[in-house]
Amino acid sequence: MSKDDKKKEEWMLELKQNIENWINSDKDDPIMLREAILKLLKEYAKDFLGKR
Amino acid sequence: MGENQFKIVVENIGGLKGKHEFLFKSGCINIVEGPNSSGKTSLILGIIALYTLDSEIISERGNLLKIEIERNKLLPDKLGVRSGIIHAEAQEAKVCLLKSPEDIQTCLIIRRPNVIYPAEIANRTYILTNVLTPRSWIVRSLESSGISTGENFIKKYLNELSSPIEKYEKAHEVLSHILSNIVTNSINDASLKTQRIKSFKKRLVELKSILDREISEERRLKDLLEKEIKKVRPEDYFKIKAKLEEINKKIKEKYEDRNKTLNYIKAKKKELKDREEQINKIEQIISEKNEMLSTLYKRLEETQKMLELSYNEEYLNSLQRKRQLLMAIKKLYEDSLEVISNSKDASCPLCGSKNLNVDLIKTKIKELSEDIDKTTREIIQIITRKEELERKIKSLESEIKRLSEKIKEDQKHLRDLREQYRIEKDQIDKYIKRAEKALDNILKEIERLKESRKALEDDLRKHEEAKRILDKLDVVRNNIENYKAKIEEVERALEEESLIEVFGIKTDIESALKFLNMMKEVLIESMKYLKDQAEKQRRMFITEFNKSIKDVLNELKLSEFEEIYIDEEYNLRVHYISDDKKIRRDLLPSALSISERTVVSLILLLALRKIYKPKNIEDSPIIIDNLFENFDDIRRSKILEYLKKKTREDNLTIIITLANDKLDGLKVKYL
Numbered sequence: 001m002s003k004d005d006k007k008k009e010e011w012m013l014e015l016k017q018n019i020e021n022w023i024n025s026d027k028d029d030p031i032m033l034r035e036a037i038l039k040l041l042k043e044y045a046k047d048f049l050g051k052r
Numbered sequence: 053m054g055e056n057q058f059k060i061v062v063e064n065i066g067g068l069k070g071k072h073e074f075l076f077k078s079g080c081i082n083i084v085e086g087p088n089s090s091g092k093t094s095l096i097l098g099i100i101a102l103y104t105l106d107s108e109i110i111s112e113r114g115n116l117l118k119i120e121i122e123r124n125k126l127l128p129d130k131l132g133v134r135s136g137i138i139h140a141e142a143q144e145a146k147v148c149l150l151k152s153p154e155d156i157q158t159c160l161i162i163r164r165p166n167v168i169y170p171a172e173i174a175n176r177t178y179i180l181t182n183v184l185t186p187r188s189w190i191v192r193s194l195e196s197s198g199i200s201t202g203e204n205f206i207k208k209y210l211n212e213l214s215s216p217i218e219k220y221e222k223a224h225e226v227l228s229h230i231l232s233n234i235v236t237n238s239i240n241d242a243s244l245k246t247q248r249i250k251s252f253k254k255r256l257v258e259l260k261s262i263l264d265r266e267i268s269e270e271r272r273l274k275d276l277l278e279k280e281i282k283k284v285r286p287e288d289y290f291k292i293k294a295k296l297e298e299i300n301k302k303i304k305e306k307y308e309d310r311n312k313t314l315n316y317i318k319a320k321k322k323e324l325k326d327r328e329e330q331i332n333k334i335e336q337i338i339s340e341k342n343e344m345l346s347t348l349y350k351r352l353e354e355t356q357k358m359l360e361l362s363y364n365e366e367y368l369n370s371l372q373r374k375r376q377l378l379m380a381i382k383k384l385y386e387d388s389l390e391v392i393s394n395s396k397d398a399s400c401p402l403c404g405s406k407n408l409n410v411d412l413i414k415t416k417i418k419e420l421s422e423d424i425d426k427t428t429r430e431i432i433q434i435i436t437r438k439e440e441l442e443r444k445i446k447s448l449e450s451e452i453k454r455l456s457e458k459i460k461e462d463q464k465h466l467r468d469l470r471e472q473y474r475i476e477k478d479q480i481d482k483y484i485k486r487a488e489k490a491l492d493n494i495l496k497e498i499e500r501l502k503e504s505r506k507a508l509e510d511d512l513r514k515h516e517e518a519k520r521i522l523d524k525l526d527v528v529r530n531n532i533e534n535y536k537a538k539i540e541e542v543e544r545a546l547e548e549e550s551l552i553e554v555f556g557i558k559t560d561i562e563s564a565l566k567f568l569n570m571m572k573e574v575l576i577e578s579m580k581y582l583k584d585q586a587e588k589q590r591r592m593f594i595t596e597f598n599k600s601i602k603d604v605l606n607e608l609k610l611s612e613f614e615e616i617y618i619d620e621e622y623n624l625r626v627h628y629i630s631d632d633k634k635i636r637r638d639l640l641p642s643a644l645s646i647s648e649r650t651v652v653s654l655i656l657l658l659a660l661r662k663i664y665k666p667k668n669i670e671d672s673p674i675i676i677d678n679l680f681e682n683f684d685d686i687r688r689s690k691i692l693e694y695l696k697k698k699t700r701e702d703n704l705t706i707i708i709t710l711a712n713d714k715l716d717g718l719k720v721k722y723l
Contacts, residue, residue: 004570011574016581023219030222037230038555041571045555048567 011044059150060102064142066094074720076673078705081695081723085712092709092718096185096677098147099707103178103672178672180213181661185677190653190660194624194641207590207622213664214593220586224579231575238554239568242561245549249561252546259542263535266528273525277518284515292508299505306498313491320480320487327473333556334466341459345452352448359441368434375427382420389413593663594618600659608655608694616652626652650682654691658698673705680710696723 001009018040022033056078063071068091076082084092138145180189193205211217282289392410513519552564559567598617605616614627614635626639628648641649654676661674680688695706 004566008570008574011571012577015574015578019223019578019582023216023223028215028219028222030226033223034226034230037226038234041230041234042555044571045557045567048570049554049557049559049563 007048015040060095060099061146061148061150062095062098063144063146064139065091065098065145065147066139067091068094068098069139069141072718074718076705076707076720077722078671079703080699080705081692082673082705082707083721083723084707084709084718085721086715086718087713088711090715090718092711093185093677095718096675096707096709098145099673100179100183100675102147102149103182177213180209181657181664182672183675183677184653184657184679185675186679188653190656191649191679194644194649194653204622206618206624210590210593210597210622211586213660214589217586217589217593220582220589224582224586227575227579227582231572231579235568235571235575238552239565239572242552242565242568245552245561246565249546249549252542252549256539256542256546259535259539263532263539266531266535270525270528270532273521273528277512277521277525280515280518280521281512284512284518292512295508296505299501299508303498303501303505306494306501310491310494310498313487313494317484317487317491320484324473324477324480327469327476331466331469331473334462334469338459338462338466341455341462345455345459348448348452348455352445352452355441355444355448359438359445362441363434363438368431371427371431371434375424375431378420378424378427382417382424385413385417385420389417590622594622596663597659600662601655603662604655604659608691610651610690612648613652616655624652624656647682647684647687650679651687651691653679671705673707676706676708678709680708692723 015037018036019033022036027033058076058078060074060076061071062068062074067089072091072095074084074095084095086092184190189205189209193209211221278293281292285292389410392413509522513522550560551558552561553559554564554567601616601618605613612629614629616624616626619625619638624641626641626644628636628639628644630636636643641652644652657674683691695708698704699706
């Protein structure tokens with residue numbers, strides 16, 4: 001598995017975990033979920049592109 | 053009014069002009085009878101509208117209730133027509149629910165135009181699980197079967213009824229939105245930029261090749277000019293050559309100075325721009341956090357309002373007093389029973405009567421125990437709800453505090469940055485001004501040098517051949533300057549295109565595309581996972597639903613249906629036994645008669661209620677309107693008998709409308 005594939009796998013797991021947490025919580029506002037996901041994607045961008 | 057009764061008071065609802073009162077009983081079937089156009093459905097519309105109010109969710113968003121009521125056809129498209137919820141001649145309609153004790157009252161007031169008070173969110177679940185009318189989703193799903201219309205009602209509404217399915221679908225929607233609106237758009241932008249970069253690079257190669265040609269031409273013309281000088285001015289040849297070389301060298305040096313100064317100004321301007329962007333980003337973050345803070349304040353206000361409305365200390369005290377009283381009475385009965393069992397000649401401790409009925413006392417004790425349990429449950433429910441809301445308020449308050457502190461920190465950071473920016477800007481502006489002045493001097497110097505070269509060359513123009521060469525040289529020099537300017541312009545554009553912002557990070561196109569494509573794969577894979585999970589949940593729900601349908605069908609003992617179930621494609625299927633005892637398998641409901649479809653709808657509603665018991669509406673009445681007319685006498689009495697048994701067993705309240713032309717107004721009959 002390449003370095004990038006490992007990264008993708010890591011992101012996917014974290015993303016799924018975040019969504020599952022929201023599904024199992026008593027929060028049901030999708031806007032909050034969207035905000036949380038975007039925050040996560042920004043972190044990934046910072047991690048992946050910031051070092052370049 | 054007894055505890056197992058409630059009263060509905062309607063005023064100007066639909067066809068019912070003025071005020072009307074109706075008494076309903078829990079644990080039995082309430083049949084609303086009357087001739088056609090006597091207001092049966094109007095009364096039902098009022099009751100449905102009232103029960104769609106969720107007393108626990110209070111907010112300023114009154115419009116939602118209006119939308120829900122309109123969507124479910126409880127309101128006409130334009131108010132005022134006969135079928136509207138407000139009587140055609142009235143300006144205001146009212147439905148009130150009066151429960152024992154008398155002070156519990158819920159009221160819904162609807163005023164023209166399109167205004168509904170109080171402002172509360174509709175409880176859509178009530179309409180989905182408790183109401184069966186010709187417009188209900190269950191009845192409609194059997195009429196269309198979802199095949200001809202392309203919309204599968206069963207799949208659609210099961211998603212709505214199951215919280216996990218709905219949430220998986222919502223999460224899928226969120227990811228799909230991010231994928232198409234952010235990731236794919238950024239990929240498209242990056243691809244367009246790549247194309248533009250390609251075309252700029254091509255143009256740059258072309259321009260550089262033309263420039264190279266012009267430079268060689270300049271060199272050739274200079275050589276020719278040298279030879280010509282040697283020919284026409286042999287005595288001054290070395291002097292003129294050296295002077296021209298010196299001027300050209302100086303011009304070249306000055307152009308280099310010009311470029312250096314321009315780059316310096318550009319770098320300084322970029323420094324300022326970066327600082328401005330940093331400030332803008334923090335301002336944006338603060339504004340987002342402020343928005344979040346105002347949402348939290350709004351939620352806090354709503355929750356506090358909810359607490360205020362749902363918690364009535366006086367009512368709780370009255371329940372506690374009632375419980376104590378019931379326990380004291382129960383103790384008296386228990387004492388009496390003990391006295392009776394210990395003595396043959398016992399008398400009632402309350403009235404002294406010797407004629408004591410042991411069974412009656414035992415029944416009373418049982419009833420009292422049930423009442424005590426019910427009251428205790430209600431007390432616990434009220435206290436739990438209060439504690440739950442208080443916990444929510446506390447968590448919201450701490451969230452508000454945390455966020456406010458973060459905003460304060462950000463604002464301090466912003467103030468520091470602005471101050472730093474102000475100081476830096478003054479300094480950088482000074483540098484830029486100085487550099488621009490230097491640039492101006494350089495350009496003047498270039499002009500001056502060109503003038504002196506021209507003066508030197510003009511002297512040579514007296515000779516015909518030298519003049520011809522010099523004229524050509526002027527054109528070539530001019531061309532070189534133009535192409536250099538064009539190359540600078542394209543290089544600037546290329547620099548601008550070569551960077552792209554991805555989730556707030558500025559990066560080169562190649563890296564951006566790599567990251568975005570990886571992100572695309574992650575999102576697509578996650579969406580697939582969410583879709584699979586939603587489907588898994590749906591299958592589980594269907595399995596449970598089918599089991600529940602089977603149970604209801606077994607209890608109802610209808611000889612015409614062997615099995616009713618929802619298939620893999622979410623279509624309802626029926627194994628139907630015809631009069632000649634032949635089984636017709638896997639029929640779609642559209643193949644059944646209206647009466648049979650109505651029976652199936654009823655079975656589905658009862659089965660759904662068995663597996664799906666949402667909070668707060670367990671005690672709300674089940675409403676069956678305009679459907680019992682579809683049954684013949686035998687089927688009607690069989691179903692009524694079954695429903696009667698269910699109301700007793702599960703303490704349900706069922707309200708059924710039935711046309712009866714022999715009556716002259718609306719009557720409620722209890723079964």
